[in-house]
Amino acid sequence: MLQIAVIGAGVFGKNHIRIYRELPGVHLAAVVDPAVTLEDTPVFASVDELLASGIPIDCASVCVPTVAHAQVASQLLRAGIDCLIEKPFAASLAEADQVLALAGQYGRIVQIGHLERFNPAVTATMPILTKPMFFESHRLSVFTPRSLDVDVVLDLMIHDLDIVLTMVNAPVTEVRAVGLPVLSPKVDIANVRLEFATGCVANFTASRVSTERVRKLRYFQPRQYVSLDFARQDLLVIDVADPAAAIAAFTQGAGLQHPSAGLSLRKLPVENGEPLKLEIESFLTSVQTRQEPRVTGQQGRAALELALEINQMIAQHAERAGLL
Structure with a gap:
């Protein structure tokens, strides 16, 4: 069973939480958001706190504001965690390139959330x-x-x-x-x-x-x-x-x-079908099979560059x- 974390529980992060809870074969193991309290899921104020907790995480949805995408994704990739990063990929091309380099270095899956x-x-x-x-x-x-x-x-x-x-x-x-x-x-x-x-x-x-x-x-x-x-x-x-x-x-x-x-x-x-659910299911398949995601990091970078x-x-x- 895949152990999932959702980073950022705002409007869109809440939808990721909902879908992970609905899907079979996965477990929503943690949420990171200092402004949220959940009864049945551990909540942490930061990614550092999550990583220090020792809770094993296989993959995560990054749903924080765009300006924090690269920082959060970089922390997760260095910890060996595959990432589904909400669009846009990052705040700049330099940040997107930093994330792509880390994904290659650590052999991690990075999918960008172009749900359409x-x-x-x-x-x-x-x-x-x-x-x-x-x-x-x-x-x-x-x-x-x-x-x-x-x-x-x-x-x-x-x-x-x-x-x-x-x-x-x-x-x-x-x-x-x-x-x-x-x-x-x-x-x-x-x-x-x-x-x-x-x-x-x-x-x-x-x-x-x-x-x-x-x-x-x-x-x-x-x-x-x-x-x-x-x-x-x-x-x-x-x-x-x-x-x-x-x-x-x-x-x-x-x-x-x-x-x-x-x-x-x-x-x-x-x-x-619900595009977000289909997107998340596709991401989880890539995590399990280690195959390239349908929306790759390079494609997300190309859309960001344009x-x-x-x-x-x-x-x-x-x-x-x-x-x-």
């Missing part, structure tokens, strides 16, 4: 991926005081950056970005345009000051349009079998699903626009 990669709709779309050439992403949330230690790019948009980087699997050649603080001192709304070496273009909009909650990604590839709803875990696909027939059908007023349209509209089957570059572009745009 485990969303069943994302899993279902990967087999039909061919040559994506255009992405449109919208991730909007109502304002909450959670995660205000980072801006909206590192808080929300980074999920979609990670997914698109994985799908395109090519270097980014151009970044354009604009963003504004609205309710917090950091950027709360941002729009980004990326171009890749393949010629693929991706547009991203992220806001944490919206009046509605939206989690959608659409992409186009030759003769196919795919629409993915993260929240509903829906996947809609439109195939263009005969472009000439489609044009003729629309000219004659036929509907999208008319047999003469040369188009087929279908919903791919998606086996619904997010930080976007923030630089936002700052440059703000200076040009006289907003600073």
Whole structure:
């Protein structure tokens, strides 16, 4: 039975605690958070106290604020403990590299918590991926005081950056970005345009000051349009079998699903599930088998690097626009 620790019992850490308690074959052996009291689990004020207690720990979820990710993960890795680190990976690339070096030195598993990669709709779309050439992403949330230690790019948009980087699997050649603080001192709304070496273009909009909650990604590839709803875990696909027939059908007023349209509209089957639970189960499998996790430390670093570059572009745009 794997012995688990959760470091940080805030909003997201509590979800990790809940899931570890639900899963068979694991034991939530400890929680580290100076502000939390639990009846059935030992709680420590610091990682140092946990390590000094002698309680054996196989792996841990690192759910502390981003600024402390590298410090906490480094302590755990040096103690021989595998880590699931919440996104973003770290506060800087230097810190991410420090963690990766320690993981290699001590032969430990490091998985980064890009949980949308485990969303069943994302899993279902990967087999039909061919040559994506255009992405449109919208991730909007109502304002909450959670995660205000980072801006909206590192808080929300980074999920979609990670997914698109994985799908395109090519270097980014151009970044354009604009963003504004609205309710917090950091950027709360941002729009980004990326171009890749393949010629693929991706547009991203992220806001944490919206009046509605939206989690959608659409992409186009030759003769196919795919629409993915993260929240509903829906996947809609439109195939263009005969472009000439489609044009003729629309000219004659036929509907999208008319047999003469040369188009087929279908919903791919998606086996619904909680992404965080699927992410944690995948992490535990990597811990047990010693196989590379689905979201590696290097992939988490790549998403962080792109997010930080976007923030630089936002700052440059703000200076040009006289907003600073």
